[in-house]
């Protein structure tokens with residue numbers, strides 16, 4: 001039996017400890033905000049916070065998440081008003097939107113450790129998050145806006 | 151079932167979008183359509199689409215007694231904003247509805263009810279601007295009639311404005327909610343009697359102030375994509391498909407797979423022999439309690455395949471074949487003047503050859519679908535670009551009448567043409583049926599997506615220009631060799647068809663007296679499909695790169711060379727010398743090939759980009775223009791190539807003339823995204839085959855562009871147009887000019903000419 005906290009709630013899992021966290025969140029808990037895009041840690045669509053760090057939940061096994069605290073896009077802010085979410089809306093970042101939960105989780109983790117990143121630091125931090133629709137210019141601008149409150 | 155996605159009261163207003171690069175040149179259109187004036191002055195191809203258009207307001211609008219206006223979005227929303235925001239916004243504007251009291255529901259797949267739902271070809275706005283206006287105007291007039299009856303006054307004395315009807319002289323008012331029940335009972339006014347709003351009075355159309363309706367849900371993880379569908383008792387499936395097209399399953403051993411915790415069953419899925427349109431490839435399905443278990447179970451399968459004839463497919467060899475074919479005469483598909491005479495009397499002949507590989511859609515959300523199928527009924531939940539057409543396909547496969555098939559449309563995590571093909575939904579349907587009606591969700595992994603897609607064609611393009619002693623181009627011969635999409639639908643005709651030829655080959659708009667376009671034979675060995683901007687990708691890459699080559703060879707400026715070839719403003723009508731010109735489904739008279747508009751976007755983008763400006767060392771500017779989906783787009787790329795040959799893109803400028811524009815903010819977004827996808831197409835992406843198998847597996851070997859490589863800024867300029875100018879495509883047209891503009895820029899920066907995509911390490915020093 002694996003126990004962990006997800007968005008502040010205690011959860012337990014009696015299935016395969018080698019199951020990637022992503023599928024536990026999506027298929028077992030029904031938290032479908034975190035997306036599958038590659039399953040190999042290459043796209044960032046599945047990004048969640050594990051003890052405050054941005055991780056690719058498709059490459060974190062349930063056994064690695066045991067005893068830890070997971071925050072998903074659903075739990076980032078109780079009203080969906082995290083500064084990153086607000087900036088994303090103010091700038092109309094999303095196109096199809098599928099990558100955006102991962103982008104937002106990545107950006108939120110960046111700003112938690114680096115409240116005022118340079119453009120270069122934003123690029124480095126966000127480089128693991130693919131947006132096939134190509135919203136990158138607005139992602140850059142929105143991270144900056146969330147940081148500076150512009 | 152109609153999927154309801156609630157958005158009311160969470161609407162923000164877009165704040166900083168203008169600062170991110172949009173520059174709308176339009177002042178408001180002149181009030182050319184005063185109330186009382188009639189329908190558009192032009193025709194579109196909307197009526198010729200399967201099931202045409204529907205203009206009955208009862209189909210698209212419901213108003214409750216509290217005044218909440220519900221508008222049905224019947225087309226697929228894949229990220230352009232057209233389906234769920236722009237079209238409903240047109241209707242709401244014409245209805246004089248207050249957008250904050252409008253909610254959007256997604257219509258199910260049903261073309262008899264909603265008209266054509268096939269969301270590709272960049273045609274949502276151009277086909278639905280007027281039907282949406284008609285619906286809105288009709289319902290507005292019904293509300294006015296209901297109010298006039300309530301007050302016992304003549305309808306000419308009342309006016310609908312911002313969600314209520316006002317009696318002008320007395321100032322009495324009734325909200326839409328109070329009038330809805332009466333209005334709904336009234337006959338729908340005849341089309342000829344409709345009074346449309348004066349464009350100067352539009353509240354939403356043309357303003358770009360309305361965020362996409364799903365914005366809040368997208369940013370909070372609540373938006374419902376196909377991948378997110380969950381049903382009670384649902385099982386998860388992944389499928390091992392034949393690695394080679396038309397490969398057959400010989401045998402499989404599921405022993406190890408069934409030992410994987412969470413795996414419940416392993417069953418065969420029926421496959422169809424190619425060509426088979428959107429039928430599944432077949433294979434072996436692993437059914438599990440969750441997706442992770444299904445993926446792990448599949449990896450443990452032992453399968454023996456019989457590869458069949460397409461195991462010969464080898465991209466290196468095929469490229470050689472295409473090249474050789476391009477050097478021999480092909481089938482002539484456009485012929486003007488006498489190209490042979492022009493070639494023989496030319497002072498110089500300049501030749502360019504270009505190779506553009508297969509590309510994959512790689513939508514961020516890979517294909518996926520959920521189904522519940524019993525003996526006499528089927529229900530599907532899936533991200534489908536053509537929900538109505540898919541319903542018909544699924545019904546046929548299951549042997550059910552379409553009325554017994556319900557297709558619930560979810561949001562699409564990207565489409566780009568891939569999700570026009572519903573093979574994945576058919577797989578889910580077949581699996582649920584095989585499991586006696588158990589709800590099944592089929593998930594495609596990224597590997598599946600790259601290896602079993604409907605790929606963009608692979609093309610070799612050869613252009614020869616005859617130049618006279620005055621450095622004037624007097625002859626143009628363009629041979630294009632590429633497998634055809636038709637090979638997906640019928641025994642392979644092995645030549646590009648008129649629809650494909652019309653995307654940048656036979657519609658070449660140049661002012662050259664002797665033109666011959668030819669296509670060469672190119673058998674297909676994989677499923678060929680349409681991918682954002684389709685055959686415009688290779689054709690425009692070749693033509694616009696070659697213009698750059700001509701400029702260099704003749705010592706002219708790229709932009710001047712381009713304008714010289716485009717020639718004076720006129721209508722180019724290749725139909726004189728072409729058997730069949732496909733004008734993106736539109737009547738040629740409404741949407742001619744207008745070189746004046748083509749040249750104007752070139753001039754506009756050059757001016758805005760500061761064409762000819764001084765650049766730091768290692769930087770270069772490139773330009774390209776292309777008409778596609780009846781829009782005109784010109785792009786200037788500034789590239790920087792460092793000493794090692796790494797390229798970056800400090801700036802892109804794009805000018806688009808897409809006629810009357812409804813949602814400039816989303817047009818800008820499409821142009822920004824189009825530049826990024828154009829860069830992915832050019833830079834590192836290619837699908838290649840060895841022994842009939844795709845060699846790429848995931849984003850590591852199909853490296854689409856990431857944020858650090860993306861253009862730093864893309865400035866977008868939208869050519870102003872009144873409502874009398876027919877609207878035209880937006881989703882696809884920004885893509886084709888990007889790659890040639892980039893390669894022209896690389897040449898300017900380095901003197902190296904890229905003739906083969908992807909660029910890869912060709913610039914490495």
Ligand code: FES
Nearest residue numbers: 037039041044058
């Ligand atoms: S799904 Fe986890 S990184 Fe792509």
Ligand code: FES
Nearest residue numbers: 096097131132133
């Ligand atoms: S918005 Fe579509 S993938 Fe990012």
